[in-house]
Amino acid sequence: MPEQSPFDLAEGDPFGPHTLPYGVFSTSDAPERRRLGVRYGRHVLDLSALPSALPAVVQPSHGALLTAPTLNPLLAAGRSVWQEVRAAVRTAVTAPEHRATVTPLLRPLDEVALHLPFEVADYVDFYSSEHHATNVGRIFRPNGAALPPNWKHLPIGYHGRSGTVVVTGTPVVRPNGQRKTPADAAPTFGPSARLDIEAEVGFVVGTPSSLHEPVGLDAFRNHVFGVCLVNDWSARDIQAWEYMPLGPFLGKSFATSVSAWITPLDAFDAARTAPPARDFPLLPYLDDAEVEPGGIDIRIEVAVNGERLSSPPFSAMYWTAAQQLAHMTVNGASLRTGDLFASGTVSGPEPDQLGCLLEITQGKGPYLQDGDEVTLTAWAPGPDGTRIGLGEVTGHVLPAPALTGSPQEAP
Template sequence: MSEQSPFDLPEGDPFGPHTLPYGVFSTAAEPAVRRLGVRHGRYVLDLSALPEPLRPAHAEVLAAPTLNPLLAAGRPVWTEVRAAVRAALTDPAHRPAVTPLLHPLDDVTLHLPFDVADYVDFYASEHHATNVGKIFRPNDAALPPNWKHLPIGYHGRAGTVVVSGTPVVRPNGQRKAPTDAAPTFGPSRRLDIEAEVGFVVGTPSTLHEPVALESFRDHVFGVCLVNDWSARDIQAWEYVPLGPFLGKSFATSVSAWITPLDAFDDARTAPPARDFPLLPYLDDTAAEPGGIDLRIEVQINGETVSRPPFASMYWTAAQQLTHMTVNGASLRTGDLYASGTVSGPGRDQLGCLLELTEGKGPFLQDGDEVTLTAWAPGPGGARIGLGEVTGRVLPAPAAP
């Protein structure tokens, strides 16, 4: 029986010619050499080796060991490269030249696809924010008074963003339950996940010049899945009055694949109805639909525990980008910002264990493996895939 051609994808494969996500890989033959690649089914196309007739202009950005030069090149180049890659993979005339450049996915090592400049995490799901508010502040209003006026967020630690497959070491820190007389120090006992969607900035902006809603596509290159691991006991003790710090900064996992923003054109959807008019800089009533119909699945040790719907998010990625820069803060190539935990109204749509267990646990145990996957509807019934995010929990190191 002959081996199936890498160009003949199984029906419903979410990594077909309408998806074409970018990543960075190395081969067993040259483990120290990092190359830009595009995923096609279960294969990776080596972009750095495209022959002259198939190379787009500005091909030098494809020879880099990271996506950052391509990110910085801007939307016209993103469009040109994507069209050239699609032609290389779909035109039968190119198959003799392209076939030797396709590496089986199982034979390569995947790396963090871009150098992360800054990392910001938002809190954009009304369902998640309400559920968490009831758990953390049972005697107060679930949502703070500013929540429906602006996208709440915090600056995270870019240096601890890691690629899918990287083990996550249980963090040590201070913990204090409400019934404890004083804080104690040791491994987190309430290690949690947060199923999120990330947005990767390509084109930078100028200091003191806010980015308007309609400029979203000019700056955001692509989309990825994010697991913003959280130590709930450390977080609960430290977050008043300044918010998340050590309970979040120990690890944030991202996919090895960045799916271009343009791949989701058929999945754009209107966000939920707002309770009252927004301030003009956030008012998106006349803009293109800002939501994305992403269907996420959360598995722990191979068992599906939740299917959070990204279409339910109250704040959109465009509003988050605009709010992030409205004070004059500038964007840098490689900035990553995440949606915050994605949760829907249903019991089977909650994006973290804190919500799934109503704060009672159990939380993650050493050895547990968490995997996030997602897809969105594409043209003609196709599925648009996001690369998975997987991480296994390792025991905490010895306390200092």
């Protein structure tokens, strides 16, 4: 029986010619050499070899971008270049006359190692699901208002730690930290006993902006290169003790997992959707009534140890990525190539649409145990009934490191 061609994709494969996400990979014969790739079905197209293999398809000026060891030079090149490169890649994998040339450039996905696809500049995480924010507010403030008074007037966010953004497959070590329950007379120190997940969608900035120049809603496509899945791991007991009055800190900064594949923003055109109706008039810089729909219909699946846990719908998010970017820069803060900003936990209105264990268990647990493995997957509707895939995000929980210099407290 003849070997199946890498161009013959399985029916419904979400990584077909309408998706073409970018990543960075290496091979066993050259593990130190990192190169750009585009996922096509169950293969990776070696972009570093494409300029020399198809000089009539790839513009000469793009050669240096595609032979870089990280996506950042391509990210910085701007939207017109992103579109030109994407068109060249699509031609390479779909034009029959190029098959013989391109076939040797396709590496089986299970034979390559995947790496963090871009150098993360800054990391910002938002809190933009009304369902998630309401559920959490009811858990923490059962006798008060579920949402703070500013929540429906601006996208709430916090600045995270870019140095602990890790690629899918990187083990997640349970963090140590201070914890204090209402019954404790004093804080204790030890491994987090309430390790949680947060299923999120991330946006990767390509084109930077100048200091003191806000990025308006209509400039979103000019600055955002692509989309990825994010798991913002959270130590709820550490977070609960430290977050008053300033917000997340050590309970969040120990690990944030992202996909190895960045799906271009343009791939989601068919999945654009209007966000939920707003309850209050928005200030002009956030008013998106006259711009393209800012919501995206991304369907997420959360699995723990191989068992489906929930299916959060990204289309239910109250604040859009364009509004998040506009708010993030309205004070004059500049964007840098490689900035990552995430949506915050994605949750829907139904019990099987919650994006974290805090919500799913109503704050009672159980939370993640050592040895647990969490996997996020997602897809969005594409043109002509196709599906647009987002690379999965998987993390395996390892025990907390042993404490030195003081007795270890039991969690």
